[in-house]
Amino acid sequence: MSAxxxxxxxxxxxxxxxxxxxxxxxxxxxxxxxGGKPMAEHLRFAVAYWHTMQGxxxxxxxxxxxxxxxxxSGDPLVTAESTLDALFEFITKLGISHYCFxxxxxxxxxxxxxxxxxxxxxxxxxxxQLQKDSGVKLLWGTANLFSHxxxxxxAATNPDPLVFAHAAAQVRRALDATVALxxxxxxxxxxxxxxxxxxxxxxKREREQLARFLRASVEYGRRIGFKGMFxxxxxxxxxxxxxxxxxxxxxxxFLREFGLIDDFMLNLEANHATLAGHSFEHEILTASxxxxxxxxxxxxxxxxxxxxxxQFPTDMHTATLAMWxxxxxxxxxxxxxxFDAKLRRGSVDGQDLFHAHIGGIDTFARALLVAxxxxxxxxxxxxxxxxxxxxxxPMGRKIQSGEFDLPELEAWAVQSGxxxxxxxxxxxxxxxxxxxxxxxxxx
Ligand code: XLS
Ligand code: CA
Ligand code: CA
Numbered sequence: 001m002s003a004x005x006x007x008x009x010x011x012x013x014x015x016x017x018x019x020x021x022x023x024x025x026x027x028x029x030x031x032x033x034x035g036g037k038p039m040a041e042h043l044r045f046a047v048a049y050w051h052t053m054q055g056x057x058x059x060x061x062x063x064x065x066x067x068x069x070x071x072x073s074g075d076p077l078v079t080a081e082s083t084l085d086a087l088f089e090f091i092t093k094l095g096i097s098h099y100c101f102x103x104x105x106x107x108x109x110x111x112x113x114x115x116x117x118x119x120x121x122x123x124x125x126x127x128x129q130l131q132k133d134s135g136v137k138l139l140w141g142t143a144n145l146f147s148h149x150x151x152x153x154x155a156a157t158n159p160d161p162l163v164f165a166h167a168a169a170q171v172r173r174a175l176d177a178t179v180a181l182x183x184x185x186x187x188x189x190x191x192x193x194x195x196x197x198x199x200x201x202x203x204k205r206e207r208e209q210l211a212r213f214l215r216a217s218v219e220y221g222r223r224i225g226f227k228g229m230f231x232x233x234x235x236x237x238x239x240x241x242x243x244x245x246x247x248x249x250x251x252x253x254f255l256r257e258f259g260l261i262d263d264f265m266l267n268l269e270a271n272h273a274t275l276a277g278h279s280f281e282h283e284i285l286t287a288s289x290x291x292x293x294x295x296x297x298x299x300x301x302x303x304x305x306x307x308x309x310x311q312f313p314t315d316m317h318t319a320t321l322a323m324w325x326x327x328x329x330x331x332x333x334x335x336x337x338x339f340d341a342k343l344r345r346g347s348v349d350g351q352d353l354f355h356a357h358i359g360g361i362d363t364f365a366r367a368l369l370v371a372x373x374x375x376x377x378x379x380x381x382x383x384x385x386x387x388x389x390x391x392x393x394p395m396g397r398k399i400q401s402g403e404f405d406l407p408e409l410e411a412w413a414v415q416s417g418x419x420x421x422x423x424x425x426x427x428x429x430x431x432x433x434x435x436x437x438x439x440x441x442x443x
Contacts, residue, residue, distance in 0.1 A: 003089060004085070004089050004090070005351075012093045023355075025361065026366075027362045027365035029211075030369075034372050035372050044097060044139065045339065045361055047339065049100065051342035052339070053070070055069075061357065061372055064090050065345060068086070069082075077107075077119065084123060090353065092134050098129055103141070104416065119404055128180060128181060137297070138340060139336045140178070141175075141230065142187040144170075146239065150262070151191065152161070152192070156209055167218065172211075173185065173223045179224055179226050184335070186228060186229075189232075190243045192240055206244070211254070214264075218230055229294055230333035231266050231334075234248055235272040236267070236276040247272075247278060267296070267335065267338075268287060269297035269340055270300055271297075274292075274300075279318065279321075284325045284326070288329045294327075295332060295336060296326075296335065296336075298360060300312070310340060310383060313359075318364075326371075328375060374436055379432060
């Protein structure tokens with residue numbers, strides 16, 4: 001139990017908002033009941049295998065600086081096994097419930113497809129056992145279709161059908177693994193599915209290929225008994241200049257255009273939302289209104305840097321608005337809150353992984369409490385409703401029923417005269433929101 005994080009002796013405990021202990025939760029109290037169910041069930045936090053276990057702090061200007069005891073072996077399979085063991089020790093000590101992985105996070109790529117498959121099967125068997133022993137669960141699985149050199153020009157959208165086939169082979173096995181491990185979701189993030197120049201790109205063909213790939217993947221997944229949800233994760237750019245799954249609205253349109261809308265929901269990431277020029281809450285609401293809010297990748301970008309920095313989430317404002325929308329749609333049936341976030345290069349210690357996750361967990365735990373209070377008091381919703389009260393008048397109702405024509409409305413406008421301009425009260429509402437945010441009542 002203490003093989004990889006000996007400096008953390010016990011499971012991180014809830015000690016309340018005034019605790020001076022940096023290795024304790026101030027707000028996350030898993031069994032506390034919120035709106036009829038335990039806090040932990042609302043949040044379903046997941047650790048991201050790729051960042052948390054495999055992050056090295058490398059950036060474009062320098063290599064690995066985060067040294068980890070679980071990757072000391074020179075043998076890739078032995079390293080894969082100890083990385084998996086370390087993941088379970090970490091999640092257990094954190095006291096949360098889930099993880100997410102890419103096929104190539106869990107098991108190293110072999111010399112050919114059969115060897116890669118054998119590696120994955122071996123690690124999946126070990127993960128099954130670790131899940132059984134610890135009670136930790138898989139939230140979602142995915143395939144890494146972007147790191148290997150063969151995917152330089154994309155996977156499903158690659159101009160070469162043999163690359164398309166390699167990607168299909170990988171998704172097949174990643175789906176097998178997700179089913180074996182009981183994942184409730186399977187994610188497709190675009191990876192290199194996009195383009196850097198229209199001078200060499202047949203966009204029509206590439207989008208059609210992507211749709212064919214997704215359809216075949218859904219068919220295979222259902223055939224092998226996958227009962228969870230398929231998610232698409234939008235991102236506007238990086239690594240390509242223009243990704244086909246740009247944002248929630250673009251992705252929903254793509255799914256509708258190709259008849260895939262019934263088979264997918266969206267996995268939305270905060271940093272991808274801001275890269276697309278949106279707020280996280282805008283993306284979440286866009287998906288929720290379409291009945292397609294499936295899961296969240298929680299992190300944050302950096303407005304000064306403007307790229308996909310994947311920092312741990314600490315912004316209460318955004319987190320609260322996210323939880324507010326989420327509660328109003330009745331939670332996430334198949335998804336959860338996945339920490340797709342990495343340590344800064346200078347945070348070199350294993351202990352920093354605990355500080356980072358504790359901060360993110362507490363941010364969303366407090367956000368859940370504030371959002372729950374906002375929903376219960378209807379403080380904002382009742383004011384929003386009032387703003388549209390004109391539609392409760394006889395003519396307002398008529399307009400809403402759609403049974404009107406333009407001359408009729410002209411006659412009404414002439415008879416009624418100029419409308420009174422009403423204040424939107426934006427500043428007052430910001431104050432009200434802050435009052436909820438910083439109130440100690442929820443504690
Ligand atoms: C990259 C994505 C990726 C997906 C899973 O920017 O966030 O990590 O979540 O492939
Ligand atoms: Ca992500
Ligand atoms: Ca990201």
